[in-house]
Amino acid sequence: MPGGSIYVQPNEKYTGSSPQWWYEKFWREDAQNRRRTRYVKAGVAFVIGVALALRFDLTGASPLVGLLLGGIVAAGDWYLDWRSFHATAVWRGARRGEAITGRMLRRSLSRHGYTVLDGRAIRGQASIDHLVIGPSGVWIIDNESWSPDTEIACYAGRLFFSEKYGTKTAKPLVETAEAFAELLTRETRVPVTISPVLAVHCGLLPRGGIVMAEGLILLKPRLAAKVIKSAEGNVLNDEQIELLARTAARELQKV
Template sequence: MPGGSIYVQQDEKYTGSSPQWWYEKFWREDAQNRRRSRYVKAGVGLVVGALLALRFGSEFVPFWGAVTAGLVAAVDWFIDWRSFRATAVWRGARHGEAITGRLLRRQLGRHGYKVLDGRAIRDQASIDHLVIGPAGIWVIDNESWSPDTEIGCYNGRLFFSEKYGTKWAKPLVDTAEAFAELLTRETGIQVTISPMLAVHCGLLPRGGVVAGEGLTLIKPRLVSRRIKAVDGVVFTEEQIELLARTAARELQKV
């Protein structure tokens, strides 16, 4: 039975009725068709490689044909592997917060940013990551939808296929405001926090970013890049240190 998912009810998962279970089932059953398709593509690559070798007068026609066939097969395998791996968080095979947290620390740490994972105001909503740095403060959560879910913004409203996105946007926006109020009160530094949602699976518009209802939805690999692209310096090193210490003290670790 495929592994459980942190984003769906586990009892449903193991009844074999969840979308994740069916996705993995069909993926495995389609393996033979994918192999056949790869053989055909490799065969075409073999012919093309041989013809190119003949065209340029090479003495190693079979060798270059085999090399081209191998490259075509390898690229086709990588594309299949990457498309399946892109659903790992949705399927429960990987944890989105671990992926995003690792990216944030690796890409922002040397630029003066502090990253705190798994924080909450006591007895209130929690977030996966709090990022504090020279250009501002962000709260970042992780979420994943089915691979065919189209995510977009129309007339200022978020949509996840035919569903409104308010149920995901409002809690995170409210949490960002609550965190900002707490940090402002405890440090005396005026704080505004921008909320982000790292989307691990689902169809975002070209560019991997969509914004609406006060929330930015973005591919995990682009989060750090977007933060670093913000112009200006909002906080000094001393303020960043004070805000990070205060957040670590006042926000409950979850």
């Protein structure tokens, strides 16, 4: 794969004529056009900067002001291009979504009394990327990515990925949450309800970065910890959190 990461094993999904492969190929082939456009923008900014300097009687400094404004515009344009490409890294197979989300969760939640367990499964059944246990309750979080132009939205309570229904994505994760909750409740005798979350690494979420539909919360990875911490009330005390975390570590298979 063009520009593939040495840290991620090759996957047939991201090679050959896959959408990911073509996206990266066209992106690199279009680099010259993007640079040309950037130069034009910087040139226009230079002229504007000179004109502004002359307008405010800064004749001697006008070239410097023009160069400064042109440099700022060029740097900003480069950053926006890089950011749009970097946002597709998980979808392209260059990075692992579970590693990104797990790092964010631990950094934001550990100091607030939450335990984060990565890669857990009920033996012989469903698996999830992250199990979070803390004052606001228990959460399971999976990671997914879609093509950059896929619109993720809720209409009349139903989940949509562009024109396609999202039930096949939501239902298994909701059922997994129920199975995990049943196991933890049975083993600890602590009533547990688990909230399922899907961290979306690539795709178009509405303004705010959160969609709630069919019992599932879909959000940008950076918002996961915020949503968990902002949940109403303290559902679990320290003893219950420790018991649930210890039981989960023992009963749930690590994957």
